[in-house]
Amino acid sequence: MNKINDLGSRSDRNTVFSRELLAEADDEKLKMIVEEAARDLNTPIALVTLVMEHVQFFKAHYGLPQDLAAMRGTDRDISFCQFVVATGESFEVENALTDDRVPKELVEQYDIRAYMGMPVTINDTVVGSLCVLDTKPRKFTETERNDLRKLSMLVNGRLSALASRRNxxxxxxxxxxxxxxxxxxxxxxxxxxxxxxxxxxxxxxxxxxxxxxxxxxxxxxxxxxxxxxxxxxxxxxxxxxxxxxxxxxxxxxxxxxxxxxxxxxxxxxxxxxxxxxxxxxxxxxxxxxxxxxxxxxxxxxxxxxxxxxxxxxxxxxxxxxxxxxxxxxxxxxxxxxxxxxxxxxxxxxxxxxxxxxxxxxxxxxxxxxxxxxxxxxxxxxxxxxxxxxxxxxxxxxxx
The missing domain is CATH 3.30.565 (Heat Shock Protein 90)
Incomplete structure (x- = not known):
């Protein structure tokens, strides 16, 4: 299954995505967080994603292949982060090749094997994920889960500040x-x-x-x-x-x-x-x-x-x-x-x-x-x- 749409239509979430939140400019604070996530969990890739009706947008990224970095996003139905948004809880994949829960397009094109994502929220609405990806199968430890969860709190604060930024x-x-x-x-x-x-x-x-x-x-x-x-x-x-x-x-x-x-x-x-x-x-x-x-x-x-x-x-x-x-x-x-x-x-x-x-x-x-x-x-x-x-x-x- 190259594509899966597990999240469905959630039009009520669209009001959360303000201009400041969806700006394609690099956000230095979020950039520092994804770099720290990749370093702390020893993964080649780390992302802050915003999952919308049809796409997942890479608000911040580290270690992405050049073409994905240039696109700043993918279709939602090939993403892993949709499962984080659907449940509002963390989501882990130890070996994407053998895991029937996830779509296989990114697995096949970019050799993605392991994944862990933590929900990020704005005003109690889950809008995306802070996630790390690895190109080899692996299990994540409880310490790594806690580290990523703490970093996701920092992402929450930054996204909330961007979304609520007024005049x-x-x-x-x-x-x-x-x-x-x-x-x-x-x-x-x-x-x-x-x-x-x-x-x-x-x-x-x-x-x-x-x-x-x-x-x-x-x-x-x-x-x-x-x-x-x-x-x-x-x-x-x-x-x-x-x-x-x-x-x-x-x-x-x-x-x-x-x-x-x-x-x-x-x-x-x-x-x-x-x-x-x-x-x-x-x-x-x-x-x-x-x-x-x-x-x-x-x-x-x-x-x-x-x-x-x-x-x-x-x-x-x-x-x-x-x-x-x-x-x-x-x-x-x-x-x-x-x-x-x-x-x-x-x-x-x-x-x-x-x-x-x-x-x-x-x-x-x-x-x-x-x-x-x-x-x-x-x-x-x-x-x-x-x-x-x-x-x-x-x-x-x-x-």
Whole structure:
């Protein structure tokens, strides 16, 4: 029997699988747990699986064959973990070749022989398993069972944190990101208001000159000096108005950029382009970064879809830029913050750097950012070669 469907339909379980839970980004905490499970039980493979209606998803894995690691899951009816979810209890296989309870597809393709899985739960609902697999037959000891059970408790805590993650951290980021942009918008209104006032004065100056010119056409004489003086005032007013109109145009353009960025913060999305995060994050942080020298963002040639929600990604970058700028001003630095992009197989990074930035300050920035990213599996942060890297999980295209 290559396939067995022992679990049946359990649609009530679908509500447990949140976006954060099903993100395909590597979760560092779960990764450490599966590595520890494989080491402690001396098995080549260890997994955290989430068993859904039709597939088992590998939330974390260690030692998988390359093709399984790339797929991040299998059909549910060839899995062993379905039996853990069906009973809500541990499940063991000593020799899969001779055990009629389990499907044989993985046994034949990948030489799986021994298996032990412990249930993992969210809000008292069994959602999958922490399991270890071996390529040779074996019995598991009571000590090994206890070790795996203890590790499964850690998985429960991590999965529950991911599933219940709500908007507290996001709200703080939104506040940090949106407030400077609102201050920026208020500041942009000043040249617009000033330009309007100049425009009224200019209209009055020009109207006066036109009235004088009109009356001179009907016989009233004005001295040459009076005409030249009025004309000079009219030209000065027109020059001032043109300059004011330029300031208004720049302010309106900047205001539109800020509004676009704010829309990206408040308009939810499950995926976004990395360029949208970079551009909107820079615009939101404009007010905070102008005193430190501004932000240099080269054109992004290769755009990439990432699975981090746009509001979170934009807010995170804006907050990072603001933290850079604040520390630079306090250190007496005036350098442009440079943003570049680096991409890999599973992550794409926005890399921030500024010449002269002390390493201690960068470490403080990373430490603060991690308090916001630790519970979101689609984004992480680290420091490398004097740069702060925001790593976003790339949306994989399935063939």
């Amino acid at each position: 507290q951290s996001n709200a703080m980021l939104l506040e940090h990101a949106a407030f400077p942009a609102l201050v920026e918008l208020r500041g942009l209104l000043k040249p617009i208001r000033s330009g309007i006032d100049v425009g009224h004065a200019t209209i009055l100056e020009l109207s006066t000159f036109l009235r004088i010119a009109e009356r001179s056409l009907y016989g009233r004489t004005f001295s040459k000096e009076e005409m030249l003086k009025t004309l000079s005032r009219a030209k000065e007013a027109l020059d001032k108005y043109q300059n004011g109109l330029y300031d208004i145009t720049v302010s309106v353009d900047d205001a539109e950029d800020s509004i676009d960025a704010l829309e990206h913060v408040f308009h939810s999305s499950t995926t976004t382009l990395l360029s949208e995060i970079a551009i909107s994050g820079r615009e939101l942080a404009r007010h905070s970064t102008v005193q430190s020298g501004g932000v240099l963002l080269p054109e992004i040639e290769e755009d990439i879809f990432v699975s981090t929600p746009r509001p979170f990604g934009v807010s995170l970058l804006a907050m990072t830029l603001s933290m850079f700028a604040s520390r630079m001003v306090n250190s007496g630095l005036r350098e442009k913050i440079r943003i570049t992009m680096e991409s890999g197989d599973s992550n794409a990074a926005l890399v921030l750097e500024a010449r002269g930035m002390p390493e201690a300050e960068l470490l403080e920035i990373v430490k603060e950012l991690k308090t916001h990213t630790d519970e979101d599996p689609t984004v992480s942060v680290r420091m490398e070669d004097g740069r702060v890297m925001l790593l976003f999980s790339v949306v994989k295209t399935r063939q």
